[in-house]
């Protein structure tokens with residue numbers, strides 16, 4: 001429940017006075033609706049249906065007296081005009097309120113989306129490493145939609161309750177005894193329906209789990225579609241999909257069945273109550289026909305409110321798991337926050353490395369619990385500025401982890417990372433990242449044109465600079481050959497390009513940023529020997545102008561390195577100047 005109130009409060013602080021206006025409009029609409037009903041009594045009286053009995057009805061009686069003073073031929077037209085006026089005002093108010101309500105709800109969804117996305121963007125890299133990406137997608141899409149819808153439903157519930165209380169007040173005024181009977185019966189029914197609310201919560205838990213699995217599965221399968229197709233795994237994935245969607249269907253039907261059961265129960269209870277009511281009114285309390293008619297009209301309008309309140313409560317309760325998971329994500333993002341000022345991202349102070357970056361007795365592990373394996377253990381390395389350092393080692397030795405540590409993406413569990421001998425704090429870590437140009441193992445390109453992908457890192461770069469970066473990465477030829485040149489769309493993550501073309505474009509992008517530290521994580525692994533040689537020569541030309549760190553699996557990549565670091569199961573095995581006597585050892589390490 002606290003999660004629910006948390007988001008209701010969030011809605012209050014987002015909407016401010018608009019929220020109260022909205023609530024007031026909802027109540028006013030209800031009142032107009034009620035006035036329309038009260039007008040019915042004198043109308044029926046005028047038509048001779050109530051006769052004098054309507055004079056006994058408190059409100060209707062007054063209406064009837066006032067109308068009787070008018071000439072007979074005017075009374076009905078006046079009454080009908082008032083009725084049409086009241087209902088017109090109600091309809092216009094309803095129209096305005098509906099638009100405002102959608103505006104408020106959509107504004108609130110956007111507000112929640114923005115907050116969550118911003119919180120994610122502020123979070124550290126390790127936060128993402130430890131979680132499934134599809135869980136974030138799930139929370140940013142379906143869970144968020146459920147939360148905003150349920151928050152709004154809660155608001156409607158509050159106004160429904162307020163309106164119901166007003167109606168009950170009127171009903172009490174008309175007949176306290178009969179109203180008390182209906183209220184006691186209503187409360188009894190609501191108590192009996194508590195079990196349904198609990199079931200709604202259980203169904204809601206299932207809904208969250210199922211939609212999370214659905215999105216996670218879809219993301220995995222579409223990401224790995226090439227593996228699925230080449231290994232003929234379609235049938236087993238289809239079976240998974242069939243099973244999960246079957247359970248989702250059953251879950252949805254279970255909620256619908258629960259809601260339908262509640263609705264029908266309320267309808268049957270209403271019929272029984274009205275029968276009891278009429279019997280008691282006539283036989284026990286001897287209420288007049290007009291008064292009874294009005295009370296029946298009021299309760300027949302009031303009762304659907306009870307039903308709506310119960311249905312709304314079930315829906316809100318079924319969304320509680322979504323509230324919980326979203327709030328928890330916000331909390332976790334808060335704990336993993338590395339940026340305080342979002343706008344400050346683009347205004348990080350420049351960092352100058354004059355001597356080098358150093359790891360001193362660095363320990364790091366990905367797992368959160370104490371028993372998990374260290375990915376880096378007592379690592380001491382020095383990366384001299386302006387030189388080229390190669391990091392080699394078997395797969396899983398910790399090369400990428402060490403690079404992430406040196407470039408400020410990761411924080412050591414113990415030990416320090418230093419720039420020119422000074423331990424790196426949070427600000428310097430972020431500034432360090434700003435100075436890095438990174439070419440990953442699995443290069444990432446956005447689904448946009450080549451030009452947009454390049455400009456993403458330096459929006460002010462001119463045409464000549466773009467082509468210079470492309471020439472550097474030996475990609476100018478293939479880009480020129482593309483039908484739309486720089487404006488060619490690269491597809492999702494760059495699927496429309498070959499692995500080698502992607503690598504070369506990402507290298508061009510990294511260079512365009514004019515970084516002071518260039519990191520190449522097996523950046524030439526997908527290239528043929530001709531292109532690799534071209535890039536190798538270009539990198540050699542860069543030596544002395546920037547600090548270069550390369551993760552290598554090929555001996556050719558480390559040939560020009562000033563220093564080679566060999567990692568083995570998270571530990572530095574050798575760290576020496578790159579000498580001829582050392583070559584054989586590297587060769588062995590690379591072959592493994």
Ligand SMILES: Nc1ncnc2c1ncn2[C@@H]1O[C@H](COP(=O)(O)OP(=O)(O)OP(=O)(O)O)[C@@H](O)[C@H]1O
Pocket residue numbers: 129130366367375393394395396397398399400401402
């Ligand atoms: N996101 C992660 N979560 C948990 N463990 C991880 C994660 N990333 C890496 N590891 C573990 O940390 C260790 C070092 O991984 P790392 O990626 O740094 O190795 P690597 O030398 O770069 O390997 P490769 O050459 O295959 O890319 C490995 O044991 C790996 O299983």
